[in-house]
Amino acid sequence: MPINYDDRIPNNVDLSSNKRLQRALETWQPAFLDWWRDVGPVGTALDEIYLRTAISTEPGGWAHFDHVKMPDYRWGIFLEDRDMNRVIPCGDHAGQPVWQEVPGEYRSNLRRIIVTQADTEPASVEQQRWLGKTAPSMYDMRNLFQVNVEEGRHLWAMVYLLHAHFGKDGRDEADELLARRSGDADKPRILDAFNQPCPDWLTFFCFTMFTDRDGKYQLGALAESGFDPLARTCRFMLTEEAHHLSVGELGVERVLRRSAQLTKLDKNGDARAQGGIDLPTVQKWINFWFAYSLDLFGSEISSNGAEFFATGLKGRWNEAKDYTDHKALDQYYTLPVVKNGMLVDERVPMRNAMNDVLRQSYILDCERVIKRWNKALEEEGVDFRVSLPSSRFFRRQGVYSEFDFNREGELIGSEAWEKNRDSWIPSQADRDYVASLMHPVTEPGKIANWIGAPRRGINGQDVDFEYVRKG
C-alpha cells in the first residue's frame, strides 16, 4: 500500500510527488523513530504532551497546538516561500541569482556546513534526554519536550536538504547523523559543546539561552546563503528557534528571581540555606555556557570562514539588510591577539574574521538579555548583578584557547587560572549541589523551590494547565 506521505509528514516540498525524497525517507524515517526511542526523552512514549506542531508556512501555521504522544509527533519539512527575485547576498557571486541546485563546485563545503549544523540538532536531544525525570514543573517539562521535538524537526529540515540535493553522499550523511551520539567516546557529536552533559535544569536553561542562541546566529548566517533551499529552510527554523531561546532566557530569569528572593529570605543572605541556588553560582553557569557557546562560532581568524563568505554559502547576520558592501574585500578587522605574552591588536582581512563578526552580533544579543536579567534582579531588590565574561575567557577553540584569561579578558598565568577557576566556573561541588536540588514536581501548577513560577502559560493556557498527561 502506498504511504500517504503528506499525512504523516506535514510539508510544503511536494513530498507526495518527489520520488527521490520518498525513497530516502523510506529508510531514514524508521531509523529516526528508532533513534528517538533509543536516545530521545526517557520514559515518555505514552505521555501526552501539549505540543505545538508546524503544519504549514501560512501565518499561524507553524503553531498548531494539541496533546500528542511524542513518538506520534508529526515532524514536518518546511521551507519559507521562494522569493523569485532573490540574489546571492554576499561574496564573489553577490548580486547573481541564487542557486536552486547545489553548485558542484561548492558541494563539499555546503554538505559540510549542513552536516555540522544538522549534527547539533539530535545532539541536544540526546544531551537532554534525562531531564524529563527531574522537571521542576509540568510546564517546564512540556517546554523541554517542545524544544526536543523541534530540535528533532530541525534535524528533519537539514536531512531534507541532504536527501533532496546531495544524492547518495547526502543519504549516507543523513544516516551518520543518527549514528553519532552526544558524549560518546567513539562516535561523538561534531562540536564539543554538544558533547557536554546536561545533567540539571540550570544547565538546560543556560544551554537553551546561550548555545541555542549560537544556533540562532548560525541559522541566521545560513539564511543569507546563496544556496536558496538552505536559506529558506533556515528562515523557517529561526521562528522555532526563537521559542527555545525564550525558554532559556525566561528559565534563567526565574532562577535569578527565586535566588534573589531566597537570598533576601535567609537571615545570612544564603540562598543555599533556603534550598535554592545562590546568585554567584548562577553566574558561574553563565560564565561556563557563554564561553562554550562562543567556541561554536569557530576560530577568530579562519580561512574556512573566509571561503564560506567568498563563495556565498554563508553570510553575516542580516547580510542583505544591514550591510551595503557585500564583498568585504578591502576591509580589515581589528582583533586583539596574544603576541609575546601581551595582547596586541592585529589587522585581519575582513573575510577571514567573519566568524568573529558573527560572534560579535551574538554577544550584543546576549548583552540585551543580561540587561533584562539585571532589571529582574533590581525588581527583586538585591544588589547582585550578572554579567557576561570577556569573549577571551575560558575558550577551548580559536586564537585565545591556548592562553588563560580572567573574566575581564586580561591575560593571566595558568597558576592564577587554577587558583580562581572554582570561583569562575562550576566546580564539582557546585554541580553536585545543583544536581541535589533536581527533584521532579508532577502536580500541575506546582513548582520546585529553587525556581520561580512562570509569568504566564503556553498558548493562552493557565500556568496550572495540564501540559503533560502521564500515560
Next chain:
Amino acid sequence: MSYPPVSFDTHPSRYRHWGLVIEGAVATLTMRVNEDGGMWPGYELKLNSYDLSVDIELADVVQRLRFEHPEVRVVVVTGEDKVFCAGANIRMLASASHAFKVNFCKFTNETRTYIEDACERSGQTWIAALNGTASGGGYELAEACKEIYLVDDGNSAVSLPEVPLLGVLPGTGGLTRLTDKRKVRRDIADVFCTKAEGFKARDAVKHHVVDGSFSRSKWAEGIKARVATVASAAPARPADARSITLPAVTPAVDGDTWTYRNVTVKLDRASRVASVDLRGPTERPVDAATADAGCWAFQFWRELDDALLRLRINELDIGLLLLRSNGDPALVLAHDASVAGDGWFATEVRGFQARVLRRLDNMAKTLFAIVEPGNCFAGSLAEMLFVVDRSYMLADDDGENAITLSSASTGTFPMHNGMTRLQARFPGDEDARLLAEAAAARKSVIDAETADDMGLVTFAPDAIDWDDEVRIAIEERCSLSPDALTGMEQNLRFGGPESMDNKIFGRLTAWQNWIFQRPNAVGERGALKMFGAPERAVFDYRRT
C-alpha cells in the same frame, strides 16, 4: 600568442620536410626541413631543426609505412647535408606558450614510441644513418631507431646539449633511452649530456651512444651493407600483407561540433566540457582479408585519434571529456572479432587501437565515462571504462543498461608499462581482477549493479539520483585546479611498474615541464630565452 587551429592531416604528396623513397623492402626517409616551412611565422627552421609541422609529417610517415607499405622491412632515416638534425627549433620553443611546448613534446614523444612499436610489432626496423651532426632532438630521433650509425669525418657528432646550452632537458626520451635502451653507463651518460659538443664517432661508438661508424668515403657502402643485413634478418613480409590506403579523417566542423563518421565531439566552452560521443558500427563487418581503412574497427579509432589530438592542442580550455557510446554492443564485438585473428591487417589494426588508447591515457584532461542505456561499451570500447578517471553507469530498473568485457581487456591493449588496464585497475585485489577476467572470457553482459559490485565502474546511481550526481560531479571537477588535476590523474592512471615509455611520459616529461616553467629556462634572462643572444643566461643557483 594565439595560434590558428592545428590540423594533423597530411599526405606524402604534401610533405615539405621529408623525402620518402621506397625501393623494395627498404624505405629511405630523408630529413630536409624547409627553412621557411614552419608552422607559424617568427622562426626559420635552420639546420634541419624541427617544429610540430615536421613532426606531424614524421608521424604520418610512420603510420603510412605500416599500412600502405607493408613490404618495407627497413627504414633508413638520414639527412642531406653536414647536419642531420639540430633538434627542436629553439626560437620556436622560446616563443611558444608553455602549453604548446608540453603538447609539442608529448606528440613528438608519442611518435618516437610509435617508431619503436613499428620495429617491435610490424617488422619494420628503423635505422638512423647520421651522415652529419645530430644534436638534441636530432639525436633523440636517432635513439628511437633500432640502430644508429654516425659518419666518422672528424667533425660530425652526436650530442644532447640541452642542459649546457639551453637549461632544459633532452625531453623527447633522450635521457631515458640512454640508460634504459642503449644501456649507457650512467656516469658516461652524465658526461655526454653535459658536453655541449657531444661525442664524435670514436667516443660515440666506444660508449655505445651509436652502434657503429663509417668514414665518409665508406659511408654509403657501409650503410648499404648494414641495411642489407638487417633487411635479410628482418621478419619476412607477411604473406597476406597488402597496401591499405589511408584516406584523411578530417571532421566536418560546425561551430563547436566536430562530426566524424563514428565520433562526434561537442564543445561546451562555458563549462569547459567536451562531449565525445562514440558510435558503434551499424553493419556486420567484412572479413579482415578484404577490409580497407573504412572498416569500423580502423576508421572509428583513427577518428578518435584525430579528435584527441585536436582537443589537446587546439582546445586548451576544455578540461573534461565525457565519453559516451551509442550503438549495438553485439556489432562492436563482431567488429572486434573481425580483427582478432593473426592476419597482417588485423594485427596492425589492433596495434593501432592500442596506441590510441595509450594516447587517451596521456591526455592532460579529465576523462569521465557516462554509461547510459543504448551504450555500446563492449569489447574494445569497454576498455575505455578502464582508461577514464571515473565512470558513471546508470542503474536502471530493467538491467538494460549493460557493458560487456572481452579479451580486449585482458591483453590486446597493453598500457605503456605493459600491464593490462584490468591489472592496473585492481592492484591489490586479485579476486576482483580474476572475476573481471572471467567475465571477459565469457563475454558476460554485465548490468549496472553487477558492474558496480565488480568494481568495473566508479558509481552506479539510479534514475532518481542520476542527473544530479552526474551534473554535480562534472561541475565539481571543472572547478578544481587544472594543474593539480593533470598531475593527479597522470599519477593515478599509471599505477604499477615503470617501463621506459612510462618513464618518458611520466618522469622525464614531468621534470621537463617543471623546468619549462622555471625562470632559469624561460625567464627574461633564462637560458632558453638567451640562446643565440649576445648576453649569457643568468641563473638563480639555489637548488631545491
